[in-house]
Amino acid sequence: MIVDTAPTPTRRRASIGTALCWVAVGPTAAWAAVRLAGLDRGPLVQALAFTPYVAAFSVLALGLTVALRRWWPAAVAALAAVALVGVVAPRALAAPQPAATGPTIRLLTANLLVGAADPGALVELVRQHRVDVLTVQEFTPEAQAGLDRVGLDRLLPYRQLNAQVGTPGSALYSRWPISEGGIRHNRGGWGFTQAYGTLAVPGGPPVRVESAHPSAPYALDQVDAWRADLVAQPPATPDGGLRILAGDFNSTLDHGPLRALLRTGYVDAADATGKGLTGTWGPYDGDLIPPVTIDHVLLDRRIAADELAVFNLPGSDHRPVLATLRLPAA
Secondary structure, three states: OOOOOOOOHHHHHHHHHHHHHHHHHHHHHHHHHHHHHOOOOOOHHHHHOOHHHHHHHHHHHHHHHHHOOOHHHHHHHHHHHHHHHHHHHHHHOEOOOOOOOOOEEEEEEEEOOOOOOOHHHHHHHHHHOOOOEEEEEOOOHHHHHHHHHOOHHHHOOEEEEEOOOOOOOEEEEEOOOEEEEEEEEOOOOOOOEEEEEEEOOOOOOOEEEEEEOOOOOOOHHHHHHHHHHHHOOOOOOOOOOEEEEEEEOOOOOOOHHHHHHHOOOEEEHHHHEOOOOOOOEOOOOOOOOOOEOOEEEEEEOOOEEEEEEEOOOOOOOEOOEEEEEEOOOO
């Protein structure tokens, strides 16, 4: 008697379906493990910036496994989806704010892409939204001259500037006087700098504001500098003066070093207002890169974030971020 051991079409389709499920689920499960364990090393640093997209795909992968009734892949898919959606979804939900009763600050931060951003468009944002404080990255002498030519010096007369050719430059502009100003020098390959100063806000406590710009992990040999620059950012001082870090952090909330900085006592204004998934860098100068959120306003936990908006800026690959903040009473 001869037994036919060749797979039937039904069994073949079942095997293909199971394999398809594991192909869909495997990467999301691995991604969830890397994200939860904080394993942002080497090429994983750049990849983790796209975690929100993988979180969305993990839900689709779960749906596929359930539709095909592949229960072991479905169980793994469910764990991965819960993990990834659990860390990403809260960014779209506004959080409770501290009972701050002091004055309001409207703070705008913008990366000018080597000074190529349209100065008129940036100054119009300052004028239209009655911005009180502006932090700028990749600030060049040409950008400084262009901004003053269209009236920024009249809108925000107080300043701590470090205009440089190329990308290292940084600037802090304010409606109110600035004291204790200076320039921080980061260690990364681009030599980014960070202008800072303490603002004398009428009716409120002094606030230290810094234009943040840690190194970018654009290549594997820059990852260590990226991490070192983030570690070197000034921590929050919960028992001391108020601090705000605003700028291009070259990091998302899925990067461990930025989360560690937040744990010192900062809050991400976009996350606090339910706008934490709004992209700020990527396709805005024509590059085919999915938007990611690497520009942030980090504020002392005693400061309330009332609103946050993101705008387009012609000539830049970043989108300016405007945060409306309330200080605690003086």
